[in-house]
Amino acid sequence: MFLATLSSGIIGLPNAGKSTLFNALCRGGAQVANFPFCTVSPNVGIAYVPDLRLEKLFRIVNPQIVTPATVEVVDVAGLIRGAHKGEGLGNEFLSRIRGIDVLIQVVRCFEGEASHPEGSIDPIRDVETLKIELFLSDLDILQRRLTRLNKLLKSQIKQNAAVEALHKLEKALREGISPLKVISLPEYNLLRDEGFLSLKPMIYVANIGEEDIEPVSSIHAECFRGFVRREDIEVVEMCAKLEAELSEFPEEEKQKLIEEMGIKEATSKLIKKIYHTLNLITFFTITGGKEVKAHAVEKGTLVVDAAEKVHSDMKKGFIKAEVINVDELLKLGDFRRAKSDGKVSLEGRGYEVQDGDVIHFHFAL
Ligand SMILES: Nc1nc2c(ncn2[C@@H]2O[C@H](COP(=O)(O)OP(=O)(O)OP(=O)(O)O)[C@@H](O)[C@H]2O)c(=O)[nH]1
Ligand SMILES: [Mg+2]
The missing domain is CATH 3.40.50.300 (P-loop containing nucleotide triphosphate hydrolases)
Incomplete structure (x- = not known):
């Protein structure tokens, strides 16, 4: 896509x-x-x-x-x-x-x-x-x-x-x-x-x-x-x-x-x-505490395609994505803590991005 x-x-x-x-x-x-x-x-x-x-x-x-x-x-x-x-x-x-x-x-x-x-x-x-x-x-x-x-x-x-x-x-x-x-x-x-x-x-x-x-x-x-x-x-x-x-x-x-x-x-x-009206939703990425970024994608976009929004290499080498809803993350206050609490889900390429997802992509070059 x-x-x-x-x-x-x-x-x-x-x-x-x-x-x-x-x-x-x-x-x-x-x-x-x-x-x-x-x-x-x-x-x-x-x-x-x-x-x-x-x-x-x-x-x-x-x-x-x-x-x-x-x-x-x-x-x-x-x-x-x-x-x-x-x-x-x-x-x-x-x-x-x-x-x-x-x-x-x-x-x-x-x-x-x-x-x-x-x-x-x-x-x-x-x-x-x-x-x-x-x-x-x-x-x-x-x-x-x-x-x-x-x-x-x-x-x-x-x-x-x-x-x-x-x-x-x-x-x-x-x-x-x-x-x-x-x-x-x-x-x-x-x-x-x-x-x-x-x-x-x-x-x-x-x-x-x-x-x-x-x-x-x-x-x-x-x-x-x-x-x-x-x-x-x-x-x-x-x-x-x-x-x-x-x-x-x-x-x-x-x-x-x-x-x-x-x-x-x-x-x-x-x-x-x-x-x-453009049928857009937002997902977020956090890069090593350096950058927080919101990305626009059309409703129904698969996570592997969303990866391309961040970097074309991420799509090519996509392995999996760690996903948590932003409100849940805000409640817990920290991505690492959310992970250890089991609140971050692991998703494959066929996962459909939801509005408010905070996504951490795993990829190999
Ligand atoms: N008083 C008032 N003047 C406005 C308002 N909005 C635009 N104008 C004025 O109307 C004139 C035209 O505005 P533009 O934004 O250039 O209009 P446009 O539709 O882009 O025009 P074209 O590119 O020529 O088609 C300018 O002098 C603006 O300052 C407004 O809300 N109030
Ligand atoms: Mg004009």
């Missing part, structure tokens, strides 16, 4: 605050400007996954380095009406996000000075615009695929489950219904690696202005809250600008500022949501 890096991609209209959100998630680096299409080539960064268990491990191991798990975040160019036909940076944008595993859609709810490609602030219209562009772009690809498949099938004269699934997807897209609501799990599995944007999980970020932080609110933020309730969609509300500024402070200072301002920080919440 090859462990691919799963990634999340930030999408939205120009000037929605995508690069600002990228900076909040990845602590800086992307150019932010109040003119549209400021981002042309994509910014790729990593976001640290907050995990209290890692902090607790730090306290009992006292290592020189603590390394959190990460998720990849890609910030692409803005998408505008007509993108599927190549408007704006349309095709470049759309091809860049086909390989991404979860989409984060930034919806502009803040007023601000930055121009809006449609001339006014209207979050619900913007969500609809983006949906139409993603659907039209998928329809285009789908039709080309169907034509190719039909030609193949004619020569073999047999019915094909993939063609049926593609037809169902086509019908949903034409009717403007999210295909995820109508296709079955086997159909989804047939299509999931084909890069259809409408089949990717989507997390919405309502980017509100500094003045909209609850309980005070603008009409746009309120409007979008109503939409979210009606549509039953997953949304994280935040002021990306403020959170990007906060991300530049050291952790302790940042927490103090958050407390003083009386706001709820949403960046951590969003990172956790991305992690969860």
Whole structure:
């Protein structure tokens, strides 16, 4: 099994605050400007996954380095009406996000000075615009695929489950219904690696202005809250600008500022949501008391494949793994003691990694 890096991609209209959100998630680096299409080539960064268990491990191991798990975040160019036909940076944008595993859609709810490609602030219209562009772009690809498949099938004269699934997807897209609501799990599995944007999980970020932080609110933020309730969609509300500024402070200072301002920080919440949506879990390694590290793997990963996350040699020469759950280890306070108490289990290559496992790999070179 090859462990691919799963990634999340930030999408939205120009000037929605995508690069600002990228900076909040990845602590800086992307150019932010109040003119549209400021981002042309994509910014790729990593976001640290907050995990209290890692902090607790730090306290009992006292290592020189603590390394959190990460998720990849890609910030692409803005998408505008007509993108599927190549408007704006349309095709470049759309091809860049086909390989991404979860989409984060930034919806502009803040007023601000930055121009809006449609001339006014209207979050619900913007969500609809983006949906139409993603659907039209998928329809285009789908039709080309169907034509190719039909030609193949004619020569073999047999019915094909993939063609049926593609037809169902086509019908949903034409009717403007999210295909995820109508296709079955086997159909989804047939299509999931084909890069259809409408089949990717989507997390919405309502980017509100500094003045909209609850309980005070603008009409746009309120409007979008109503939409979210009606549509039953997953949304994280935040002021990306403020959170990007906060991300530049050291952790302790940042927490103090958050407390003083009386706001709820949403960046951590969003990172956790991305992690969860990507179906990732965490295992930990402790290297000779020097480093405590959290690693992200997909649920269902076998321990021999997880070894590769630490070092490729560990997979090649894998012998066995010693495993203990982090909470159990924290209770006992010491790996050696846990071992002598018989709390550490010995696992072979077929063991499925569980969230919170602390793993000590044995391998031969
Ligand atoms: N007032 C306010 N301004 C914001 C907020 N988020 C972003 N902005 C501003 O909006 C402008 C655009 O932000 P960017 O992050 O560059 O937007 P983008 O979506 O990456 O834009 P493109 O790359 O051009 O598609 C900048 O001037 C930001 O400072 C916010 O929460 N409040
Ligand atoms: Mg940008």
